Amino acid sequence: MKIVRTIQEWRSIRRSFEQQTVGFVPTMGYLHDGHISLIKEVQQHADITVLSIFVNPLQFGQNEDYGSYPRDEEKDTNMAQLAGVDYVFIPDVKEMYPAPTRTKVHIEGITEQLCGRSRPGHFDGVATVVAKLFNIIQPDYACFGQKDAQQAAVIHQLITDLNIPVELIICPTIREEDGLARSSRNIYLDSEQRQHATILYEALRDGFKEVEAGERKTETVKANMFKKINSVSMAHIDYVDILSYPSLGGLSQLQGKILMAVAVRFGATRLIDNFIIEVNDQEVTLCFGI
Amino acid sequence: MKIVRTIQEWRSIRRSFEQQTVGFVPTMGYLHDGHISLIKEVQQHADITVLSIFVNPLQFGQNEDYGSYPRDEEKDTNMAQLAGVDYVFIPDVKEMYPAPTRTKVHIEGITEQLCGRSRPGHFDGVATVVAKLFNIIQPDYACFGQKDAQQAAVIHQLITDLNIPVELIICPTIREEDGLARSSRNIYLDSEQRQHATILYEALRDGFKEVEAGERKTETVKANMFKKINSVSMAHIDYVDILSYPSLGGLSQLQGKILMAVAVRFGATRLIDNFIIEVNDQEVTLCFGI
Numbered sequence: 001m002k003i004v005r006t007i008q009e010w011r012s013i014r015r016s017f018e019q020q021t022v023g024f025v026p027t028m029g030y031l032h033d034g035h036i037s038l039i040k041e042v043q044q045h046a047d048i049t050v051l052s053i054f055v056n057p058l059q060f061g062q063n064e065d066y067g068s069y070p071r072d073e074e075k076d077t078n079m080a081q082l083a084g085v086d087y088v089f090i091p092d093v094k095e096m097y098p099a100p101t102r103t104k105v106h107i108e109g110i111t112e113q114l115c116g117r118s119r120p121g122h123f124d125g126v127a128t129v130v131a132k133l134f135n136i137i138q139p140d141y142a143c144f145g146q147k148d149a150q151q152a153a154v155i156h157q158l159i160t161d162l163n164i165p166v167e168l169i170i171c172p173t174i175r176e177e178d179g180l181a182r183s184s185r186n187i188y189l190d191s192e193q194r195q196h197a198t199i200l201y202e203a204l205r206d207g208f209k210e211v212e213a214g215e216r217k218t219e220t221v222k223a224n225m226f227k228k229i230n231s232v233s234m235a236h237i238d239y240v241d242i243l244s245y246p247s248l249g250g251l252s253q254l255q256g257k258i259l260m261a262v263a264v265r266f267g268a269t270r271l272i273d274n275f276i277i278e279v280n281d282q283e284v285t286l287c288f289g290i
Numbered sequence: 291m292k293i294v295r296t297i298q299e300w301r302s303i304r305r306s307f308e309q310q311t312v313g314f315v316p317t318m319g320y321l322h323d324g325h326i327s328l329i330k331e332v333q334q335h336a337d338i339t340v341l342s343i344f345v346n347p348l349q350f351g352q353n354e355d356y357g358s359y360p361r362d363e364e365k366d367t368n369m370a371q372l373a374g375v376d377y378v379f380i381p382d383v384k385e386m387y388p389a390p391t392r393t394k395v396h397i398e399g400i401t402e403q404l405c406g407r408s409r410p411g412h413f414d415g416v417a418t419v420v421a422k423l424f425n426i427i428q429p430d431y432a433c434f435g436q437k438d439a440q441q442a443a444v445i446h447q448l449i450t451d452l453n454i455p456v457e458l459i460i461c462p463t464i465r466e467e468d469g470l471a472r473s474s475r476n477i478y479l480d481s482e483q484r485q486h487a488t489i490l491y492e493a494l495r496d497g498f499k500e501v502e503a504g505e506r507k508t509e510t511v512k513a514n515m516f517k518k519i520n521s522v523s524m525a526h527i528d529y530v531d532i533l534s535y536p537s538l539g540g541l542s543q544l545q546g547k548i549l550m551a552v553a554v555r556f557g558a559t560r561l562i563d564n565f566i567i568e569v570n571d572q573e574v575t576l577c578f579g580i
Contacts, residue, residue, distance in 0.1 A: 007453060102399050103417070103451035108392045111373070127393070128452075131421075135453040161393035162418075163297060163425040 001081045004089050007136050014138055020047035024139030024166075026130060029053035029077045030070040030184035034145050034174040040081045041171050042143040044140075050137055051080050053087040054096060059125030064240065067213045070184055089137065096132065105131050107157050110248045113260055114150050115272065118238050123154050130155055134164055142166050146288045147173040147181050149259055149274045153246035156290045170289040173273070175201065181273045188269040196232045200262050200273040203228040203240070207260050208275055212284045216254045218242050229264055238263035238270060245276055254279045257287070291371045294379050304379065304428055310337035311528050312458075314429030316420065319343035320360040320474035324464040328433040329373045331461050335431045341370050342379040342385060342423055349415030355558075358448045359473055379427065386422065395421050397447050400538045404440050404551055405562065408528050413444050420445055421521050424454055432456050436578045437463040437471050439549055439564045443536035446580045460579040463563070465491065471563045483556040486522045490563040493530070495519040497550050498565055502574045506544045508532050519554055528553035528560060535566055536580045544569045548576070 004010045014022070023046025025038045035051075043049050057131055060066035073090065080088050104124050110116075111123035134142070144152050152170050159168055174182045179201030180194075185243045189197055203225040210221050244251055245259035261274040278285045294300045304312070315328045325341075333339050337386045343366055350356035363380065370378050394414050400406075401413035424432070425569025434442050449458055469491030470484075470504050479487055493515040500511050514529045534541055535549035550565040568575045 010457065046312060090574060102397050102447050103450040103453075104396050104398065106394050108394065132451075132453045136465065137454065157392050161391045161422075162395075164421045165301065165425060165428065 001077070001085055002087050003077060004087055005091060010087075010089055010136060011122055011124060014056065017048060019089070021140040022046055022048050022050060023141040023143065024050045024052070024135065024137045024215065025085075025131075026052045026054075026133050026142045028055045028069065028075045028184065029045055029105045030072055030187075031076045032174075032184060032186075034147060034182040036079065036083050036145040037174050038145060038171050039085060040079070041082060041169060042141055045141045045167075045169065046139070048087070050085070050087045050089060050139065051085045052091075052133055052137065054089075054129070054133075055089055056125060056129040057093060058097075058101070058129055059083040059122050061119055064119070065185075070187055070210055078178045092124045095121070095145055101128065104128055105158065105162075107154050107161075110157060110246070112155050113248050114239060114241055114242060115263060116150070118263065118270075123151070126151055127158050130158065131164075134166055137167050141169055143169045145173060146170050146236060146276065147183065147273070149245070149261060149276060150248065152290060156246055165174070168290070172288045179205070181271075183271065185269055185271065189266060192235060193266040193269065196234055197264075197266060197271060199229050199232045199235055199265055200271055203262060204260055204273060207242075208286065211277065211279060212281065216279075218251050218254055221254065221260075225260070229262065234266055238265060253257070291367070291375055292377050293367060295378055295381060295387055297381065300377075300379055300426060307338060311430040312336055312338050312340060312427065313431040313433065314340045314342070314423075314427045315375075315433050316342045316344075316423050318345045318359065318474065319366045320362055320477075321366045322472045322474060322476075324435050324437060324472040325381065326369065326373050327464050328435060328461050329370070329375060331459060332431055332433040333374060334457065335457075336429075339374065340377045340379060340427055340429065341375045342427065344379075344419070346386070346407055346415060346419040347383060348387075348391070348419055351409055354409070355475075360477055373492075373513055391418065394404075394418055395452075397451075400440070400443050400447060400536070403533060403538050404491050404529060404531055405553060406440070408553065408560075413441070416441055417444055417448050420448065421452070421454075424456055429456050431459055432537070433459045434463060435463060435507065436460050437473065437563070439535070439551060439566065440538065442580060443538060445568050448535055458580070462578045463531065469495070471561075472559065475559055478559040479556055483524060486524055487554075487556060487561060488579075489519050489522045490554055490561055491550060493564060494550055494565045497532075498567055498574070498576065501544055501567065501569060506526065506569075508544055511544065511550075515550070515552065519552065521557045524556055528555060528557040547550065552579050 023042030039252040178198050207221050207225045240262050245257045263272045278287050313332030395417040468488050497511050497515045530552050532550050535547045553562045568577050
């Protein structure tokens with residue numbers, strides 16, 4: 001496995017691939033099993049696997065955790081090597097932004113709800129850095145997790161609208177045994193918070209079961225999920241929402257492909273989780289992808 | 291020469307090029323000698339020449355000339371063939387925008403002055419379609435004219451900020467014998483307007499001479515250029531401006547690389563022109579490019 005720190009070095013490596021396809025997993029590092037599952041998936045499609053590690057300042061708000069976002073390059077590169085990654089691209093901030101970027105990629109409509117509401121500018125920062133990384137890595141395949149379902153919808157829209165020549169692969173969320181979704185931010189939780197953090201998963205599971213049992217009113221299911229999370233006094237709800245997926249439009253009745261999404265703060269730590277479900281007249285199924 | 295109308299067809303042709311480099315000239319058609327000079331220039335760099343013809347609705351304002359913009363596909367493809375173009379990409383609007391784009395590429399700072407002021411949203415439309423075309427054509431070189439100097443600065447910023455793997459080539463403005471810059475919109479002019487349209491060139495030339503003679507106050511040079519154009523009663527000034535280039539910042543004193551730019555309406559027809567000059571203590575020279 002080779003570590004690459006500059007765009008110029010990567011470009012010269014990229015030119016040496018002739019018929020081989022490139023699979024790409026962009027990350028902010030502090031790898032966990034969720035990231036490893038993305039690596040394993042992209043390896044099924046591509047000849048060469050590239051992982052990037054870059055904590056992108058552009059997608060953090062002024063009062064967010066950019067400075068304290070967990071970083072551990074040595075552990076990350078060891079995990080990447082064990083997972084069979086061929087190249088790890090680790091640019092520093094000056095390499096990615098030698099001058100403040102004047103170019104912003106904005107996705108209308110699907111960036112204003114959910115995390116976009118509490119993190120204004122976040123998805124512009126995501127779309128812009130992903131556009132940059134696609135232009136640098138020039139992958140044939142790129143793999144993202146469903147854990148960040150709104151992000152997946154944004155990247156899907158970016159690729160579609162800008163005709164980016166990359167195939168998007170979305171992978172299911174990886175969970176701890178008690179249901180908590182894997183996240184680099186889970187290490188912020190103290191033991192009591194960690195114990196109660198399963199409430200996100202439990203609320204989603206209950207919401208899914210309610211729809212499975214026949215409930216079709218969005219407001220009813222949302223209200224019950226909200227009540228469930230609120231039963232944990234240290235859990236502060238940012239949002240509980242149910243929207244069409246991936247268009248993220250409002251719904252009065254549950255029908256079609258649907259995103260059930262929650263964001264909850266435990267102290268300073270903000271956790272997100274979601275289920276994607278398919279509601280037909282006959283059945284209700286859990287699914288993933290766009 | 292082959293005409294290609296769909297993205298899918300082009301992608302399969304593009305994959306067949308192995309070591310050959312691709313040079314790209316994006317246009318809105320109605321080709322003139324200015325476009326031909328771009329084709330000739332890109333042929334000096336690349337093995338394969340691709341010309342696109344697409345009148346991009348996204349870069350026209352509601353009251354602008356999208357509907358009436360001159361089109362002549364047969365003449366254009368004949369001229370392209372004579373010029374030695376290998377592929378002409380002529381997508382229709384549905385091919386480029388199968389659904390309204392939710393993704394907009396915005397360049398801050400250098401899109402607000404000059405044409406950006408009188409054509410709000412224009413450069414977002416340009417940046418977005420050029421990002422799309424770059425992702426579709428995947429050129430190694432792309433050639434634009436200095437006639438659209440602000441556009442060239444915008445594309446330069448787009449390529450830099452988004453790390454687009456293309457080399458930008460800017461070509462000098464091609465003029466009629468009397469100095470009028472070649473433009474597809476010149477055919478809108480009636481004979482009297484055409485005769486007076488040289489005032490753009492004359493004002494720029496006089497402004498340049500004034501700087502050459504030692505004047506360094508921006509406002510003085512601008513005022514004289516303004517007065518010159520205003521001497522033609524049928525000429526309605528949109529702007530006369532002098533800015534740093536390519537950063538397009540304001541200047542009180544003329545020093546360094548400078549854009550002198552004018553936009554003037556003759557009836558419903560809006561013409562633009564510019565000089566790029568380099569001002570040092572010792573000398574003042576005409577130049578082009580970024």
